[in-house]
Amino acid sequence: MSETATQIPHVDYLVLGDSPHLVANECTSCASRYFDRRNACAKCFGSDFTKAEVPTAGEVTAFTIVAFAAPGVPTPFVAAVVDCDGTQVRGNIINCEPDADHVSLGMQVELATYSLGTDSAGTEAIGFGFQPM
Amino acid sequence: MASDDIYILGINMTKFGKHPDKDSIDLGAEAAMAALADGGVTMADMGILAAGNLLGSPGFGQSLQKQIGQTGIPVYNVANACATGATALRTVVMAIKAGECDMGLAVGVEKLSGAGLLGGSGKKKSDDDTWTPDGRFGAVASTDGRIGTQNMPGVFAQVGMEYGHKYGGTSFELFARISEKNHNHSTLNPLAAYSKSMPLEQIMGDMMIAYPNTRPMCSANCDGGAAAVLVSGEKLKSLSDEQQRRAVKIRASVLTSDPWQDGCQILPDVNTLTRMAANQAYETASVGPEDLDLVELHDCFATAELVHYDNLMLCDEGGAVDFFESGKPFRDGERPVNVSGGLQSKGHPISATGIANVWEVCHHLRNEAGDRQIEGARIGLAHVIGLGSACGVHILESSAA
Numbered sequence: 088m089s090e091t092a093t094q095i096p097h098v099d100y101l102v103l104g105d106s107p108h109l110v111a112n113e114c115t116s117c118a119s120r121y122f123d124r125r126n127a128c129a130k131c132f133g134s135d136f137t138k139a140e141v142p143t144a145g146e147v148t149a150f151t152i153v154a155f156a157a158p159g160v161p162t163p164f165v166a167a168v169v170d171c172d173g174t175q176v177r178g179n180i181i182n183c184e185p186d187a188d189h190v191s192l193g194m195q196v197e198l199a200t201y202s203l204g205t206d207s208a209g210t211e212a213i214g215f216g217f218q219p220m
Numbered sequence: 221m222a223s224d225d226i227y228i229l230g231i232n233m234t235k236f237g238k239h240p241d242k243d244s245i246d247l248g249a250e251a252a253m254a255a256l257a258d259g260g261v262t263m264a265d266m267g268i269l270a271a272g273n274l275l276g277s278p279g280f281g282q283s284l285q286k287q288i289g290q291t292g293i294p295v296y297n298v299a300n301a302c303a304t305g306a307t308a309l310r311t312v313v314m315a316i317k318a319g320e321c322d323m324g325l326a327v328g329v330e331k332l333s334g335a336g337l338l339g340g341s342g343k344k345k346s347d348d349d350t351w352t353p354d355g356r357f358g359a360v361a362s363t364d365g366r367i368g369t370q371n372m373p374g375v376f377a378q379v380g381m382e383y384g385h386k387y388g389g390t391s392f393e394l395f396a397r398i399s400e401k402n403h404n405h406s407t408l409n410p411l412a413a414y415s416k417s418m419p420l421e422q423i424m425g426d427m428m429i430a431y432p433n434t435r436p437m438c439s440a441n442c443d444g445g446a447a448a449v450l451v452s453g454e455k456l457k458s459l460s461d462e463q464q465r466r467a468v469k470i471r472a473s474v475l476t477s478d479p480w481q482d483g484c485q486i487l488p489d490v491n492t493l494t495r496m497a498a499n500q501a502y503e504t505a506s507v508g509p510e511d512l513d514l515v516e517l518h519d520c521f522a523t524a525e526l527v528h529y530d531n532l533m534l535c536d537e538g539g540a541v542d543f544f545e546s547g548k549p550f551r552d553g554e555r556p557v558n559v560s561g562g563l564q565s566k567g568h569p570i571s572a573t574g575i576a577n578v579w580e581v582c583h584h585l586r587n588e589a590g591d592r593q594i595e596g597a598r599i600g601l602a603h604v605i606g607l608g609s610a611c612g613v614h615i616l617e618s619s620a621a
């Protein structure tokens with residue numbers, strides 16, 4: 088067991104380190120951005136992608152406060168769509184009371200990370216969400 | 221009637237609700253046999269069967285044939301989420317239009333009573349006790365609930381909130397009042413799963429599922445079946461005056477999937493494909509939204525109904541809140557929407573929904589809707605959307621002089 092625990096991002100488009108951020112697969116033909124592994128671009132059918140860094144600050148354009156979810160999903164939580172300077176990102180609003188008095192459309196948020204826990208090999212999984220600015 | 225037109229000759233929906241003593245085949249058989257009887261025809265007249273049942277065992281159409289009549293005709297088992305019923309209908313329309321047959325049967329059934337929330341699962345990525353990246357996001361743990369939500373109430377809540385962010389004017393209370401309208405409408409529908417009116421305070425005070433949708437603002441899981449018999453205009457000419465009078469003309473039958481839009485894979489875009497389908501349907505039918513005497517649209521959640529006022533162009537772009545506030549979508553308004561009670565009270569047995577909403581419109585166009593009849597209804601529109609997405613729009617017209 089090393090002194091500095093190894094970390095792994097929750098999803099492969101989250102880049103950890105000193106300034107955690109998201110990275111998208113950007114189509115080299117039309118600049119459409121995707122967060123998952125792509126076979127081809129859904130907009131222009133091109134199949135060449137490059138990595139593009141996504142700004143960490145943005146505006147909440149839609150949200151819901153989920154009170155009932157599938158088994159294993161802790162509730163309540165705030166699910167949202169955040170417009171990060173033109174790139175739409177899906178994420179939870181964290182470090183904020185999950186109610187309609189504390190979350191609002193148009194609110195400014197920034198990326199934040201948190202621990203999902205450590206596995207038996209000592210690796211800590213790091214997730215992300217957006218917190219009020 | 222023109223030979224190349226297509227008509228609904230017979231149509232039926234079962235009572236929606238709990239049917240513990242009936243299986244999916246029973247409900248399908250009940251709706252199919254009633255639709256055939258309604259049209260004055262039998263399985264011997266059918267040239268095609270298109271059938272949908274998402275949660276049952278595969279080969280639903282063939283299982284159904286074994287209970288209502290095996291005649292060797294082609295069976296298409298179709299699946300398109302909540303648009304499955306509309307897809308079955310559309311499949312029969314295409315077969316008749318292609319000249320492959322002159323009559324066909326479309327059936328949709330679901331047994332959904334007691335089902336929990338649909339969509340998304342909280343299952344662990346692996347039983348392994350080490351974090352292991354998996355899937356197209358390289359996720360080491362389930363993303364549902366940690367990176368947004370995949371559950372339907374949450375997704376459609378955001379769809380309504382997004383509209384509010386874009387155009388303003390929405391509130392928890394506004395969405396609840398849309399639900400109040402539909403629950404009020406349902407009191408006149410004996411086939412609805414729930415036919416009780418609900419005061420606004422009760423709707424807003426009920427259990428919150430995904431803000432701003434409380435439980436009565438979500439579609440009701442229930443059991444139900446619906447079926448329709450379609451006929452070509454040419455064949456209809458050879459049938460009785462009574463059959464011709466009750467036949468409902470399909471002025472447009474359209475199915476779309478979602479075209480790429482910025483952000484559509486972050487939050488499903490249920491708007492663009494609905495607008496596309498509506499545009500195609502209005503153009504094909506040569507009618508406009510102002511010609512519609514009633515509309516059954518896919519109010520799977522109260523938040524969804526609002527955006528579809530706009531998507532179906534029942535109002536100006538951005539004007540859905542004003543449209544609702546004007547009273548137009550109420551049953552005594554200028555453009556009644558969901559006089560059946562909608563999915564929130566009539567119920568939403570997924571595969572049946574896309575035929576049941578056509579049944580509702582036909583019922584009015586035939587002047588057979590009893591207490592809830594929209595007087596003088598001649599043209600109506602039925603809309604469904606299946607997340608993923610698929611959108612079905614049918615425009616229907618009365619044949620009666």
Ligand SMILES: [Zn+2]
Pocket residue numbers: 114115116117118119128129130131132133
């Ligand atoms: Zn592209």
